[in-house]
Each structure stands twice: as C-alpha cells, then as structure tokens.
Amino acid sequence: MTSQDRTTPPPQQYAERSYRSPAALAGGALLLLLGLWLGGDALLRGDTHTRLTALFALLLGVPLVTAFTLRPLVRAGEERLVVRNPFRTITLPWTAVEGLRAGYSTEVLTDGATYQMWAIPVSLRQRKKAGRQAMRGTAARPRFGPHADAGDGPAPRAMADQALDELREVRERAAHRDTPRDEPVAVRWAYAVLAPLAVGAVGLVVMLAL
Template sequence: MKQIFRSKTAFVLGWVWLAFVALNVWDLIARYTGKPSLVALAVLAVLTSLVYAIALRPATVFTEEGLLGRNPFRNTFVPWAAIDDVSVSHAIAVRHGDEQVLRLWTPMSSARERAKAQRRGMVPERRGRFQTEPTLPKAEQAAAEAFAGRTHADWVGDQIRERAEKARLRDETAAPVRATWSWDSIVFVAATVVLFVGVVAFG
C-alpha cells in the first residue's frame, strides 16, 4: 500500500498560487496590452514552474518495496533493506550504501514547529488550591511527555526506521538504489525560462 507524505503548508500555498495565476492570466488576456502583457505572462509562467518544483512536486512516498524521495529535481528510490540509518533534524536524512545520504525534501520540521510540539508535552503548573484546568490522568500525562518535542518529521522518520528494521529481520536482499532526474520539473522550468527570455528579447 502506497503512502504519500507532503508539506501540507507548501502544498496548500502551491494550489493557492495556481488559483492566483489563473485569475491573473484571465485578466491579462482580457486586457491585453501587447508586450507588457506577454512579459507578465512569461514571469507568471516561470514562477509557476518554480512553485510546482518546490511546493507541489516534493513528496516522501512509502511503497511495499522501498522509500521514494521525490525532491524538486531528483527522484531517489531506496529499498527498505538498503537503509542503514535515519536521523531527523530540520530534514529527514536517510543513510544507505557507502555513506550515501538521501535528504528528504518533505516533511521538514521548523524550529517553530518543534517548539510548539515541545509545549504540547508540558504539563500545566498547578496554581493554588483551585485549579482552572483539569488534571490529566497518569496515562495521558505519560503519553504527552513521550510525544513532547516530536514533530511530523520525527514520526515519519520513525516509520522509515521501523520498515527498514523489519526488512532486515526478514533478511531481504538489498536491491540497488536508483536515482533519476525529475525531467518534468527540469523541462517545465527550462521551457518557461526560455519563453521568458524569448518574450523579453523578441516580443
């Protein structure tokens, strides 16, 4: 079963940008003024290609066979049995092979998100005889402390680690790691840049 993890914020903002571009394209066509309109359309095309590559395309994909890291301009597939270690800081780093490291573009954990996660696990102080907040049961308090400081990226990192360990326990043969260029992103960005240069130079 395939599981896909993305940055929700980047994904939503990417679609908001597409809606903004659609409205502007309609307005520029309706009020066409020659070269200025063409230049504006070309600028929107370049920015949209970058938004696609950076915000909409990146994903971390779990398949039955392994982990697919879909970064802006690169696809890397690592079989579960080939994963040696996983660490999480700002981004998830997956170590495999001869000290090779795959840094996943998403999900990432910002300092703000980590601080928010840390606060979630803090138990409110008891002030005075009359408490304004209910006291958590011991089980819920233990769960909150266990998850203190843990972000979505930490959780995904744990899932990768668990799947890699299960693959090793099954004594699976590590298939080769495959890395390929993301030609859709490359062609899209290159085409829009060429379009922009052409419009500015010859439009």
C-alpha cells in the same frame, strides 16, 4: 496433518505510507490560482509583448511552484522508500538506507550519499511547542500517590519527528525480511518540470530584454 496444513503462512502485508506537507499543498494551490488569474488576465487583455511575457512567466512560474509545493512526496513501502523532491525522484531499497535523521531538514542516508526529503519539512516551532507541552505534562503529573502514573503516555512530538519514527519502524520490519541485496538506488530527473521551466526562463529573459 496434511501438507496444506504445514504450509508456512505468508508474511504479513503492511499498508504503504505516504507523506506530504499540508501547508505546502495549501500554499501551492493558492499561488497557482493567483498566478493563473493574473497571467490569464494579461493573456486576454494585454498587447502582444505583454501576452508573450505573461506566457513565459507562466511557463516559468507554474512548474516552479508545482515543483516546490505540490510535487514533493515520500512513499514508504515494504521493500523500498521513494523520495520525490522538486526536480528528481530517488528510489531507495530499504537495504540501501543506513539511517534517517531530522536536523534543520529531514534526510535519508545511504552509503556515500544523503538525500533530503522535501515532503517532510522540519518545523522548529513545532518542536518547541511539543517540548513545552511535554514539560507541562511532566510538571502536572503527581510524583507520589495512586495517580502518579496517570499522566504516562507518549510524549508530544513534532510532525517531522513522528514521520521519521514511522519510517524507522518500516525500515526495521524490512530488515527482518529476505529482500534482494543488489537493488541499486535509482535517481530520475523530473524533465516534465525542468523542460517548461527552462523554456519559460529563457523566454522571459528575452522578453524583458526587448
């Protein structure tokens, strides 16, 4: 056997997972189209005061809608979890993640801090629907006979709970790999969103006061 044959195989690579809210994406796109249509009409047809008001309203509204609908994202890789929320992005190495939970919102827990994950909203309606489906499946399953286990399978889960189950699996895999232990949690503010939002808010207040 040659030295090449005795080489340890490289660790298995897993695809990066991304999570976003389809409802938020659709709602944000519709709101942006409506706002741009109304604001564009005011910019084209209005007087000077109306045009300036519309301009500042767009500077306020477009970043605000984008921040809460299109921007949120959760990306899970082999070494770290990236949580992009409306106004900041948190990069957490898996060694810093102590837990993941979903109450009224999904959260990632670290030593001394808790961060919400806006891209994975919790729907109580989905949870109730999944619970009803699970109960109907259990009630319809025969208790005895050759088909007693025919209905066995994964119980229905809400989308947020499914996403957290997948994230926990990625975290468990990361715990069995040799990864750096001293990588800090990084928090970056979204100044590209905050700057025009602040300018629009101040300008709109001034225009409405005139």
